[in-house]
Amino acid sequence: MAVDxxxxxxxxxxxxxxxxxxxxxxxxxxLRSHYRVVAVCDVDGGRAEEVAGWLRDVRAATDxxxxxxxxxxxxxxxCTPPHQHREQIETALRAGKDVICExxxxxxxxxxxxxxxxAAETGRTVMPILQYRFGHGIQRLSHLVGLGxxxxxxxxxxxxxxxxxxxxxxxxxxxxxETELGGVLLSHALHALxxxxxxxxxxxxxxxxxxxxxxxxxxxxxxxVTLRFRSGGLAxxxxxxGSAAEISRHRFSFEHLSAESGTDPYxxxxxxWVITPASPDRGAxxxxxxxxxxxxxxxxxxxxxxxxGARALGEPPxxxxxxxxxxxxxxxxxxxxxxxxxxxxxPFPDDDPALDGWQP
Numbered sequence: 001m002a003v004d005x006x007x008x009x010x011x012x013x014x015x016x017x018x019x020x021x022x023x024x025x026x027x028x029x030x031l032r033s034h035y036r037v038v039a040v041c042d043v044d045g046g047r048a049e050e051v052a053g054w055l056r057d058v059r060a061a062t063d064x065x066x067x068x069x070x071x072x073x074x075x076x077x078x079c080t081p082p083h084q085h086r087e088q089i090e091t092a093l094r095a096g097k098d099v100i101c102e103x104x105x106x107x108x109x110x111x112x113x114x115x116x117x118x119a120a121e122t123g124r125t126v127m128p129i130l131q132y133r134f135g136h137g138i139q140r141l142s143h144l145v146g147l148g149x150x151x152x153x154x155x156x157x158x159x160x161x162x163x164x165x166x167x168x169x170x171x172x173x174x175x176x177x178e179t180e181l182g183g184v185l186l187s188h189a190l191h192a193l194x195x196x197x198x199x200x201x202x203x204x205x206x207x208x209x210x211x212x213x214x215x216x217x218x219x220x221x222x223x224x225v226t227l228r229f230r231s232g233g234l235a236x237x238x239x240x241x242g243s244a245a246e247i248s249r250h251r252f253s254f255e256h257l258s259a260e261s262g263t264d265p266y267x268x269x270x271x272x273w274v275i276t277p278a279s280p281d282r283g284a285x286x287x288x289x290x291x292x293x294x295x296x297x298x299x300x301x302x303x304x305x306x307x308x309g310a311r312a313l314g315e316p317p318x319x320x321x322x323x324x325x326x327x328x329x330x331x332x333x334x335x336x337x338x339x340x341x342x343x344x345x346x347p348f349p350d351d352d353p354a355l356d357g358w359q360p
Contacts, residue, residue, distance in 0.1 A: 011308060012074045013100075014039040014067045016088075018051050020102060021079030025051055027300035034308035041067050064088065068095040075100060081173045082181045086111050089126060093118050098125045100307075103190055105324045107181045108357035109332060109348070116321045127307055127317035128324040132191040133198045134302030135269020136295050141252065141259045142199050143293050144275075149286055151255025153233035158196050158250050160189040161243035162265055165215065175217030177359045183219030185210065185334055189239035192248055194327050195269055196227075196235060199252060202326050203227040203235070207343045208334040214242035225334055228343075256282050270298055332358045 013028060013035050015021045021040070028035045041061040042048040048060035061067055067076060068091065076092040077100040078085060086106045092099045093115075105128045106112050119126050132138070144150050173179035180187060185208075197203075205228040210220035225237040246265040252258065258276045261268040275290070277283035297305045306318040333344040335358035348354055 010034060010036040011311065012036050012038045012072050013077055014041060014061075014070070014073045014075070015051075015077045015079065016041040016064055016067060017079035017081075017102075018042040018044075018047050019079065021077070022051060023300055024077050024079060024100075025054060027304055029055060030297065030301045031305055031308065034305065038072050039067055039070065064091070068092060068097065073097060078102060081179060082187075083107070083173065083179045086115070089115055090118055093122045093124045093126070096122070096124070098127075100127045100129060100304075102129045104181055104186050104331075105321075105328070107359065109325060109328060109355040110357070112321060112325050112328060116325075119321065125311075125317060126321055127303075128319050128321065129300070129303065130191065130194050130319045130323065130327070131300045131303045132195055132269045133319075134306070135195075135267065135271075135298050137261055137271045137273035138195050138198065138250070138269040139295055140271075140290050140293055141273065141275070144257070144286060144289055145199055145254075147289055149282070149289055150252075150257050150259075153200055153229065153231055154253040154255065155233065156196055156200060156235040156250070156252045158189075158192050158235065158237045160184070160192045160237070160239040160248050160265075162188055162241055162246050162248075163243055164188070164221070164241040169215055169217055175215065175219055177218050180219060181359065182331070182335070183210070183212070183217070183223075184221050184239045184241055185223050185225075186219075186331055188241065189223070189237060190327070190331065192239075192250070193237060193330065195250060196237070197327060197330065200229060200233065200235065202229075203330060203346060204230045205343050205345050206330060206333040206337050208337040210335075210338040214240065220338075223334070223338070225337075227330070257286060267299070334358075 015024050028037050037058050039059050040048050040051045045062045052058040052060040075098045078088055079102045082104050089099050169175040208225040210223040214221045221241040223239045227235040247263040248265045248268040249263050250261040256278045260274045277286050332354050336354050337344045
């Protein structure tokens with residue numbers, strides 16, 4: 001049963017998977033007026049007990065079934081390894097729970113469409129986690145673009161230069177197609193790609209090259225991509241897990257302004273961003289629009305805060321399955337392009353075999 005937010009009751013959440021799930025727990029802790037974590041779950045019982053101790057009256061579990069059987073859980077927040085998401089999301093939906101799920105949501109567009117149908121059938125909601133788009137810097141740029149103040153897009157450049165080595169890939173499910181579902185494009189550059197598409201919309205064509213250069217793994221750890229948009233605008237994405245200096249960076253060139261992020265590898269969606277207008281008149285208009293935009297929390301707390309508000313009003317979540325599908329369609333095109341050494345047009349036709357997955 002959904003919580004009656006009109007009485008001020010918090011949404012009751014169980015967080016499952018306490019690697020990155022720890023960050024989710026901390027975000028809920030920031031949002032006590034909206035959420036109450038009632039359970040945490042991990043296959044490592046000691047880890048579950050530890051995280052349960054961060055908050056009051058939180059029970060620790062090691063079995064997802066026990067979480068789904070509980071009457072006091074409204075939302076299941078899945079932070080488990082990628083290959084488990086498809087089955088776990090369906091199980092949670094059919095147990096009458098709404099679902100929040102970490103990226104990558106699933107391993108194919110067909111699977112995503114199946115989950116959308118199950119969500120509609122059960123009357124439940126699935127919200128994919130794409131928290132980077134809630135940084136204040138990228139939010140303000142998206143606002144300016146939405147108002148038409150940026151003008152036509154020309155070129156965008158996205159750089160993800162991180163470092164991951166043998167210690168990272170010692171975790172058994174990482175670096176394998178069957179369990180991680182992909183490499184740097186899917187697991188590390190996905191948020192940076194989402195930020196770019198959040199501003200520019202979906203591309204109409206993709207050309208990619210991938211390589212495994214840094215680590216002895218099955219999946220790619222380096223990639224370069226070009227994207228073409230119906231507006232005529234272009235974008236590039238470069239990604240590697242072999243950079244000694246870790247950075248993430250976005251730069252957009254529009255008709256009426258340019259915008260450049262900071263380079264912090266994991267928070268470059270946040271301020272400060274440098275917005276440079278093409279003329280003084282444009283500058284005054286742009287600055288007024290930036291200043292007028294009211295923003296709440298950033299990152300995980302920003303996405304979860306907005307969902308609490310949308311849920312109270314019976315509205316869709318701030319990130320939908322349609323958003324995740326659009327993003328995963330571009331990722332699918334990247335893998336097809338790299339494998340077949342050609343430009344891939346989007347969207348895919350309904351009978352394209354690529355909809356069944358990008359894994360080799």
